[in-house]
Amino acid sequence: MPASGTFNWEPGERWVRGVKGDVTVVDSRRPVLVWEPGHPIPRYAFPEADVRTDLLQPSANPPSGVHEGATVFHDLVVEAETVGNAAWTYPGLPGHIAFEWFLHPTKVLDHWYEEEEEIFVHPRDPYKRIDPIPSSRHVRIEIEGQVVADTHKPVLLFETGLPIRYYIPPADVRFDLLEATDSHTRCPYKGIASYWSLRGGGDTVPPDVAWAYPDPIPASAQIKDHVAFYNEAVDIIVDGVKLDRPDTLFSKRLTVA
Numbered sequence: 001m002p003a004s005g006t007f008n009w010e011p012g013e014r015w016v017r018g019v020k021g022d023v024t025v026v027d028s029r030r031p032v033l034v035w036e037p038g039h040p041i042p043r044y045a046f047p048e049a050d051v052r053t054d055l056l057q058p059s060a061n062p063p064s065g066v067h068e069g070a071t072v073f074h075d076l077v078v079e080a081e082t083v084g085n086a087a088w089t090y091p092g093l094p095g096h097i098a099f100e101w102f103l104h105p106t107k108v109l110d111h112w113y114e115e116e117e118e119i120f121v122h123p124r125d126p127y128k129r130i131d132p133i134p135s136s137r138h139v140r141i142e143i144e145g146q147v148v149a150d151t152h153k154p155v156l157l158f159e160t161g162l163p164i165r166y167y168i169p170p171a172d173v174r175f176d177l178l179e180a181t182d183s184h185t186r187c188p189y190k191g192i193a194s195y196w197s198l199r200g201g202g203d204t205v206p207p208d209v210a211w212a213y214p215d216p217i218p219a220s221a222q223i224k225d226h227v228a229f230y231n232e233a234v235d236i237i238v239d240g241v242k243l244d245r246p247d248t249l250f251s252k253r254l255t256v257a
Helices: 218-223
Strands: 008-011 016-020 023-028 032-035 043-047 056-058 072-078 081-089 096-099 111-114 117-119 130-134 139-143 146-151 155-159 165-167 178-187 191-198 210-212 227-229 235-238
Touching: 023 043, 023 072, 130 218, 146 227, 155 218
Parallel strands: none
Antiparallel strands: 008 032, 016 023, 016 111, 032 043, 043 096, 056 072, 072 081, 081 096, 111 117, 130 155, 139 146, 139 235, 155 165, 165 227, 178 191, 191 210, 210 227
């Protein structure tokens, strides 16, 4: 796995395309995966010849101190729409152009594809695994002492860098205690998630404490419609043993004042 404290890159072999509207902005069979220092999620950079550079123009308001010292930024102009600072070049990777995928104020490109599969949020990390495995463990989920799920047929999802997520069959979830929300998130490894909050949770339970993937990508098909709860915010009892609540990148967002 690339060191997190240094700038790292490695060549990829996937056919990657990025589209805005009806315009293909990137079409590359020679993508490069880039890891910026202190940033565990990879990005793609592409040879200039594989990018519609005619759609790029010098940034009108370039940022500073971001993207491993990049000083050359580009605005993207497609069909009279301008997206500021949509792309840049790395000093350590000349002849390549990278694009924002996430953490940008506006959508940069509408769709990204690896081969014929659409991918979301960010490129998949070749050093990260997602393994959903059916289990017969007895898993009980409690929120403030109230049992909201109880099953002997969970699917355990093992994901590099995160605690086990326990996906519960819908028949074993107390949906009468939950309330569907309008929240949705995208995951490049699982798909689009829908969320529930605890009914009447108020100021004591964080919203969107549970989620499911109604239509997961094929690699995660076994978790379809199963419901998971944030280990960081609920009590999970596995085979009679109560798990410690882990401290993860989600913990701060799940803190209730």
